[in-house]
Amino acid sequence: MEHDLIITNGDAAGELLRRSIAGAEILPWRDVLHDGPVPFTEDLDELSAIRADFLASRGWGTSEQLRNDFEARDRGLAVSEVFDRVALWFEHDLFDQLQLLQILDWFEAHPPEPGKLLLVQSSTFLGTLTPEDIPDFRASEQPVTDEQLSLAALAWAAFRSDTPEEWAELMHRTDDALPYLKPAVLRMLEELPDQRGLNRTERQMLQPLLTTPLNPPQMFALSQRQEEAMFMGDWSFWALLDGLAFGETPLVEGLENAFAGPDDATATQVYLQSTVELTEFGKAVLAAEEDRYAENTMDRWWGGTRLTDENLWRWNADSRSLIPPGVL
Template sequence: MKLHITNGDSVVGTLQDSFPGDTILPWRDVLHDGPVPAGRPLSEFSAVRAHFLAAESGLPYAQVLSEFQERDGLLARYAEFDETVLWFEHDLYDQLQLIQILDWFATQAADAPNLRLIQADDYLGRMEPAHFTELYPARQAVSAAQLSLASAAWLAVRSADPAELEPLLVPNTELPFLAAALTRLCEEYPWTTDGLSRTQRTIRELKNQGITDRADLFTAFTRQEEAIWMGDWSFFRVLDGEPPRGTGWQWNATLRRFESHPS
């Protein structure tokens, strides 16, 4: 029996249909929103995430924490399975989940010889079951280089200094979608040109075109993204006034680097 880990509930049913009898683990977290503290083991990190998501969603903290604990507990049992297969897409939402999971496995590497990865350049939630069975034979063993890169990227994402992301914006062969995804993350910091994030700027442009309905704004925003990564919940947080990421830093899109500024 195999353990399949993927980006969320939209894929669970199709994977279950494609691989009956296997166990499917959806990695439910929007890591591009809210705190991602460094130096915490997974249990403590999940508790921080549960606090944030409970406060934002209005769900009871105990309920959200219990879901994280169940998820993390199943992950910790990976050695009980013949193989662990990671299914993740090219967009920012997925790439952050992927590097978090690979970083965790980097601490288990000696005991995880059957870890496999499928990096999809299309949206898994839209695929038919037959496509999953076609992709499965192309899965590859996770390499030491991939684990090392993921750990470096996950450390940079959680750093108080976003300039640590800059070396990771160069395309690589190990995790080919990572550089573009992290560049998109950088674009959510205030820009040196106007102090707005890319999402805020896009919303302003769409409103200037006469689009005012919230759902229509989200649809139009999604159409302008190279890779769809933001769900409606995250989008509406920005629409309702959520400030850009971080304090004390701005993103210079022309130079593709961060610059400090007074908080």
């Protein structure tokens, strides 16, 4: 029997594949690369340490625990050569596509034997499947091509660049070696602030509040329904909501505290049951009468680009074009 390694997005898909494919080793990638710093580094170890520290700052665990988890994950990738086959199972959404780019970039620098590296690109969320669905997906595994490796390496470098320009250039490519890449490129660009200082997720958060106050889970559910391919987890969503609520000039009010996570169950319950409303400034920003960042400080990572007051890249959704810092 062949000894397979299957690399996939996270624990839900990983557990399903573990139950469904006898003898396979499963490696969940477990990183929200659309959230936080993904800069150029000397090697994978350095980037993993940066990612672990960022996730620790978000309450996912201690820095030491998360660094250990990333080190174990990266060791699993490094020993992939001992397996007969390595299959990458990833979905169509932004969360998965960024993970896929990172992994394909690694294999582009560490080429496997021809035909050993396989890919399943799914338009279905893997965690929603049943064990009975897996054989059909297994039959769809295809060898990764040189074109796919080259495109992934190009895109991964673009994502980690210190400006979003190279990433935006991917919108103009006509090849379809990675068919879900271009929608993911666009969706990531939409997470840059617009002329009002709101990214797409933030607009989706705030727009329903013009009609009625909502609690955070209701805001999350309504935002998810507007996505062509859902990609954002609730913890990343709460971080964006906190940014709207606790800046120098808030756009929303009603939250008693920032999201506390599992270490403070009482504060988390209070947070999730809070009634969120727009402030007058929030209404003005939504109406394009104010720029959020005329009254608030920007300091957020977007891939390898650190967005600051002095380096505030924006995205014009109508023209699908970047707005460089200082143009507005």
